[in-house]
Amino acid sequence: MPDKQIHRIKFYPVSNGDTSQFILANGKRLIFDFNHRKTGEAVDSPHIDLKAHLKKELDDAGKNTVEVFALTHADTDHLAGASDFFYLNHASKYQGEGRVGIETLWVPAVMLLEKYRRNESHPEYAPWAEEAWHRLLEGKGVRIFSKPKELATQLTEELKKMKLSANSRDHLFTHAGEFVPEFSLDTDGMELFTHSPFADHKEDGTTVERNEESLMFHVRFSADGKTTDMIQCGDSEAEALEWIVAKTQKEKNDERLCWDLFNIPHHCSYLALNINGQKGDKKTVPLPKVKELLDFGRPGAYIVSSSFSIPDNNKAYEQTQPPHIQARKTYEDALDEIGGTAFLVTMEESTEKKQEPIEFEISSRGLKRTKIATATDKISAAAIITSNSAPRAGSDTYD
Template sequence: MAQTHKIVFYPVGNGDTCQIILAGGRRILFDYCHRRVAENDDDPRIDLKKQLKDELKAADRDDLDVVAFTHADTDHIAGSTDFLELRHAAKYQGDGRIKMQELWVPAALLIEEVERDKLSSEFAILRREARYRVLEGKGIKVFSKPKRLMDEWLRQALKDRGESETARDHLFVDAGTLVDGFSLAVDGAEFFCHSPFIKHCDQGDDLRNEAALIFNVRLRADGADFDFLQIGDSTWEVLEDIVSITKTHKNEDRLKWNLLNIPHHCSYLALSDEKGKQETEPKPLVKELLLHGKKDAYLVSSSDPIPDSKDMYEADQPPHIQAKNAYETYRKKVQGRRVVVTMEEPNASKPEPLMFEVSVGGVAWIKAISGAPAVLGSKPPRAGLESRPIRAG
């Protein structure tokens, strides 16, 4: 049987949630953004809680293999502590909650201070869960091992338990390395960690966007490899660091992409410090990253709609039409297929999950046309021929 992996982006507004479903059935969820108002029929955002539960029920599952939070901003964790089963306290268990076999978090999530009046916030609850799993020594991977983490918490916590300060080293993943537990040979997938770097966690007090998780996800289908660049709310400075360091270590193939998750809901700040009047001009190394796109590649903006209107050109908050115009320019340069916006497909009044299939034939967008699912393949139709919908089987 042919190997087919799936990557699904969910229309949650200016927020992030995507899921990788490997050919062998393993499921990796990146971020979770469920808004209560999305449960109302008149709100265009998806009822994420219901959607994911329905998907898992159809697969006869009540768990996810991995839940990865790229960082702890609300638009990446909203509703997660009501949806997921957490091991650190009984009140977060049972009652139809979804189990997560492994939790992936940036080290910054364990370091960031929690103000006394925010101890009940979702961030604080997730931090308690992450710390609990670290001390238990299982069910978690922490990305980066900054000195601040050891000095401000872990070393003393392990000492109190009578353990050495290196007793949890197996839980930590450094930038520039592969995450263990997945392989191309067994799973048809591997996760190469681009970021965070230790310096992102040890400098300053703002430990979220600069210290977010960024991966090259390589998927193998019947011997052919394809790359998904999964980026959270990154900034252009971090992306330039990634390009520079990746090239220095001769890992340039990890910059390639067939599918790119556009950072930070199509904010210009992932490209440059200047928005530009009509189009953002990316910084030099960000340009290099964009030019690593492969022919027929797709770019996905997890964001609200981005109409080409006067209001959009004047907007302060993302998405920014100037950034989208830049992504369109570089899509054309690499002969990519489409820039797709989650809240626009199949239409802005009722968007649905975007599904991409990764098979030996390439990356294909499974698109709903007139209510019927269709495959838009990675190769465009020959001149003079109409592209016809193909039912997904």
């Protein structure tokens, strides 16, 4: 009997950057991050032309709007070229035929803070901060994750000018420990539990806002009654993950740490496993709660690193910037311990002619990888390293 419900997940090969897409069985689409590289626009380039690739996918599906565009993190490697691709409501310069509409924009609260909105060092940052503010004041089309005091104060002042109450936009905010209201298992076959950003409530009654943290979700898919779990991360680092695991366990929400698919943070940086300076010679020893998170993986699970290839050679062990071979070894060990299937790297799992996304299908039979390139078709790790320089992860390079 054919599957009635099939969800799809795609991870795009965009160097040390992030772009992924959820395509739900009901046709809804969520795009997480956007890292277009201009090098992919040349006809003879092996690099993916992200704008053209996504536009064709949407055109083929008869769509000119996505239900969600989520910016998990505000570094350029998460939003390069996005303001040229999407239709932004707040200014005519970001509008016009051929642009892709966004039903709901998801952003971490930090993007709306005044000190970041005026940061001219990020050419892509300002339009998205302004777009989020525009939608927030309009009262629709945006979801803000967390609500630090600084933002609450700014918003109250703006709403007062509009003769609106301070809580009139509360429905547009979601906090750690809450489900995202736009989706549900019953309606969409998917629900998202928010892990980050979060506020750390201390025993002395004080609160430490951790709004620098990226968006992080536990995503549960349901297909004909079969559930599949995923951890979807931005650039979360080890200390934040430690807090998330501890807090989730304290609230007895351990099931929201389970995963069949893990989109690991920060392009396989060791900093998602341990603190600065603790990379290790051969492997990175994860912090205790990070190790527990890895142990929550299920048999058959996959880990995906959105990054350059990760060769196992002397140069790789000395590399300062991610991806780090020491981190890869740790993730591979974790998969071995839980009976996982594979550690996949977006810039390794492609063909020599043109880079293609890593794709998964979620159905009543669980998680299945699709479109697997043969060993002879794959770009070798050495070839990718030769053809790509490795800029600092999170840099402003827009090649």
